Amino acid sequence: MKVVILCGGYGTRIRDVSDDLPKPMIPIGEYPIIWHIMKYYASFGHQEFILCLGYKSNVIKDYFLNYEVRTTDFSITLGKKDSIQILNNHTEQNWKITFAETGIDSMTGTRVKKIEKYIDKDESFMLTYGDGLSNINIDKLVSFHKSHNKALTLSGVRPTGRFGEIMSDSKGAITEFKEKPESTVGRINGGFFVASYSLFKFIDDNKDDVVFEQEPMKKLVKKGELMQFDHDGFWQPMDTMREFKLLNKLYSENNAPWKIW
Numbered sequence: 001m002k003v004v005i006l007c008g009g010y011g012t013r014i015r016d017v018s019d020d021l022p023k024p025m026i027p028i029g030e031y032p033i034i035w036h037i038m039k040y041y042a043s044f045g046h047q048e049f050i051l052c053l054g055y056k057s058n059v060i061k062d063y064f065l066n067y068e069v070r071t072t073d074f075s076i077t078l079g080k081k082d083s084i085q086i087l088n089n090h091t092e093q094n095w096k097i098t099f100a101e102t103g104i105d106s107m108t109g110t111r112v113k114k115i116e117k118y119i120d121k122d123e124s125f126m127l128t129y130g131d132g133l134s135n136i137n138i139d140k141l142v143s144f145h146k147s148h149n150k151a152l153t154l155s156g157v158r159p160t161g162r163f164g165e166i167m168s169d170s171k172g173a174i175t176e177f178k179e180k181p182e183s184t185v186g187r188i189n190g191g192f193f194v195a196s197y198s199l200f201k202f203i204d205d206n207k208d209d210v211v212f213e214q215e216p217m218k219k220l221v222k223k224g225e226l227m228q229f230d231h232d233g234f235w236q237p238m239d240t241m242r243e244f245k246l247l248n249k250l251y252s253e254n255n256a257p258w259k260i261w
Contacts, residue, residue: 003041006111007034007130008054008102022056024130025063026244029251033238034130036258043261044138047095050118052102052111061099109210113203127193134235135257136192144229145194151225152199157190157235189213190235
């Protein structure tokens with residue numbers, strides 16, 4: 001199943017980490033976050049990707065065009081064209097990546113609509129954002145989507161709170177303190193969608209400012225075509241410097257829930 005990744009936005013909320021890189025290329029450890037996302041899907045056997053590009057797309061293209069010389073040993077013979085010899089293997093050898101230019105200023109819905117030509121009419125596909133990681137069970141997510149035959153499944157997650165939660169008694173004495181607890185009420189859209197081809201008919205193709213999470217989602221809800229897959233495990237976006245540091249800390253300490261390879 002193809003995996004569509006939205007990675008064309010400006011990432012204005014995390015510019016304090018890097019102004020030179022598009023958000024999906026900001027590193028966690030030695031690899032950009034988009035690599036971690038792709039590696040996670042590939043761990044479930046999904047190795048065909050469509051990247052919806054926009055802002056600084058050349059950085060993403062250059063990274064993957066030069067991926068093998070970045071990540072393996074190689075030799076060259078100077079003065080001889082096409083003499084590069086890769087000396088060892090890597091586990092990403094079978095990844096197929098389509099680089100789709102979906103516009104510098106396009107919104108998320110428009111980006112999705114622009115890759116319709118790369119999806120077969122009888123084909124379902126996965127869709128997610130290029131800035132969030134999770135340990136969602138992809139196999140169960142896909143099975144759930146296939147079971148209801150609707151246009152779109154989103155993953156409903158419980159985000160970690162940005163502030164500590166305290167509880168006190170009637171006299172003001174603290175009875176419980178949780179540092180940045182997971183939400184115990186309600187869920188939010190965590191991405192990690194599975195879509196049927198019918199999704200495309202809910203997205204206007206005459207606009208460049210269609211926000212996927214607004215008009216198309218409202219249409220889906222009205223028609224009863226949007227379903228939720230509940231996920232209570234790890235989910236973490238990378239919107240701020242604090243979240244960038246958190247993800248890097250988890251990875252450096254070998255405690256990254258998404259690292260299942």
